[in-house]
Amino acid sequence: MKDLDYDVVIVGAGPAGSITARRLAENGVKVIVLEKKQEIGTPKRCAEGLNIVGLKSAGIEPNPLWAVNEINGAILYSPAGRKVAIKNDKYLGYILERKIFEKHLAAQAIDKGARYMVKTRVMSVIMENGSVVGVSAEHMGESFNVRAKIVIAADGVDSKIGRSAGLNTVNRMTDYHSGFQYEMAGVKCEGNMLHIFFGDSVAPKGYVWIFPKGHGIANVGIGVLSLVSDDGNRARDHLDRFIANHPQIFAGASPIEINAGGIPVSSSCETFVGNGIMLVGDAAQQVNPIHGGGISLAMDAAIMAAEVAVKALREGTYAKERLFEYERRWRETEGARMKKLYDLRGFLEKLEDEDFERLAGVINDDVIMAMTSGEFTGFLKVLVKIPKLFPVARKMLM
Numbered sequence: 102m103k104d105l106d107y108d109v110v111i112v113g114a115g116p117a118g119s120i121t122a123r124r125l126a127e128n129g130v131k132v133i134v135l136e137k138k139q140e141i142g143t144p145k146r147c148a149e150g151l152n153i154v155g156l157k158s159a160g161i162e163p164n165p166l167w168a169v170n171e172i173n174g175a176i177l178y179s180p181a182g183r184k185v186a187i188k189n190d191k192y193l194g195y196i197l198e199r200k201i202f203e204k205h206l207a208a209q210a211i212d213k214g215a216r217y218m219v220k221t222r223v224m225s226v227i228m229e230n231g232s233v234v235g236v237s238a239e240h241m242g243e244s245f246n247v248r249a250k251i252v253i254a255a256d257g258v259d260s261k262i263g264r265s266a267g268l269n270t271v272n273r274m275t276d277y278h279s280g281f282q283y284e285m286a287g288v289k290c291e292g293n294m295l296h297i298f299f300g301d302s303v304a305p306k307g308y309v310w311i312f313p314k315g316h317g318i319a320n321v322g323i324g325v326l327s328l329v330s331d332d333g334n335r336a337r338d339h340l341d342r343f344i345a346n347h348p349q350i351f352a353g354a355s356p357i358e359i360n361a362g363g364i365p366v367s368s369s370c371e372t373f374v375g376n377g378i379m380l381v382g383d384a385a386q387q388v389n390p391i392h393g394g395g396i397s398l399a400m401d402a403a404i405m406a407a408e409v410a411v412k413a414l415r416e417g418t419y420a421k422e423r424l425f426e427y428e429r430r431w432r433e434t435e436g437a438r439m440k441k442l443y444d445l446r447g448f449l450e451k452l453e454d455e456d457f458e459r460l461a462g463v464i465n466d467d468v469i470m471a472m473t474s475g476e477f478t479g480f481l482k483v484l485v486k487i488p489k490l491f492p493v494a495r496k497m498l499m
């Protein structure tokens with residue numbers, strides 16, 4: 102195959118890659134996206150929840166073809182089964198059909214002028230004089246190079262491209278959640294709410310989710326901190342036990358798909374910019390450390406990365422110092438919020454079943470908003486206002 106020449110080459114056609122591609126193409130940048138899978142969006146590794154704010158900020162109108170179920174809030178379940186329903190405009194969103202959503206994002210980028218190649222695996226970056234100047238790739242058995250002024254690695258949690266450019270993208274083992282999920286049919290639960298279950302015997306240092314897609318179909322999954330918990334169980338073992346223990350929901354249900362994957366919950370990797378290269382989305386570990394959601398953050402980061410890339414291309418300079426504007430902006434905005442949520446994650450991991458019961462007894466919108474904002478002191482102030490929560494507040498200070 103002939104070598105290619107582009108302004109920007111993007112590795113990976115997930116939400117991060119395709120939003121970056123669309124933004125670049127809209128600005129007249131000559132951009133190509135290389136995706137190793139033969140079909141964009143498949144297999145999914147996702148519970149497919151996305152809030153409206155995330156969609157809107159990426160300039161995407163919900164389309165019933167892929168925004169398959171509207172969500173109005175969440176029901177939280179304590180270890181003893183106490184239900185707390187949270188309905189608030191901030192929790193409005195959709196369950197996606199991600200296989201269609203990702204193709205839709207790619208189609209939008211292609212409409213704006215981006216080029217895509219599927220079944221094309223990027224092997225590594227090409228370095229010259231300490232700078233990334235392109236990638237080497239393989240398409241259906243044929244090797245070729247793409248030279249580019251900027252490489253954008255949007256290659257997900259298993260990202261190898263950043264590492265091949267010398268960036269340290271690996272975090273501590275305790276900063277990855279292990280995710281396992283069945284998409285199931287025949288599930289009986291309230292259809293327009295997210296269902297989240299807590300408790301040490303349910304999901305140690307994590308939670309089980311049921312995200313309904315409509316017509317009795319739902320993503321039923323678990324995210325836990327360790328590959329194997331203290332009792333010797335894997336994420337899948339915990340999930341199977343949960344399903345068996347809830348016949349009222351799952352008696353007539355069967356899996357129609359299995360998904361598994363790692364979820365980086367570190368708030369970000371050490372640095373995600375180098376000479377001629379930027380990492381976006383899961384590749385940069387831009388994931389919410391509390392709930393593991395990353396689509397909306399990936400799309401936000403993609404917009405920032407594209408803006409900085411456009412400016413760098415106009416100025417003709419691709420050194421780390423120029424591209425660092427993207428990392429700085431991220432760290433001042435979403436990154437700062439994620440860092441706070443990372444600290445809060447440490448506190449939540451100290452909670453035991455009795456603490457969840459205490460919270461379930463008094464939880465209200467103030468507590469939820471304070472918790473999800475990531476404002477440690479704000480959250481602490483809310484907790485100490487409620488005498489029943491003093492033992493929980495004390496754990497925050499430990």
Ligand SMILES: Cc1cc2nc3c(=O)[nH]c(=O)nc-3n(C[C@H](O)[C@H](O)[C@H](O)COP(=O)(O)OP(=O)(O)OC[C@H]3O[C@@H](n4cnc5c(N)ncnc54)[C@H](O)[C@@H]3O)c2cc1C
Nearest residue numbers: 113115116117137148149150223257280362382383395396
């Ligand atoms: C079980 C589970 C449930 C989740 N549920 C949710 C949820 O409900 N809501 C939410 O917001 N987030 C969720 N997430 C996280 C979410 O899926 C990710 O944050 C999101 O996909 C990040 O998008 P991305 O574009 O950065 O990476 P990805 O979507 O992973 O895309 C990376 C792309 O790069 C391609 N690629 C990788 N290496 C190469 C290579 N060498 N050459 C070419 N192509 C390559 C991959 O094939 C892939 O298409 C979940 C994750 C898991 C594991």
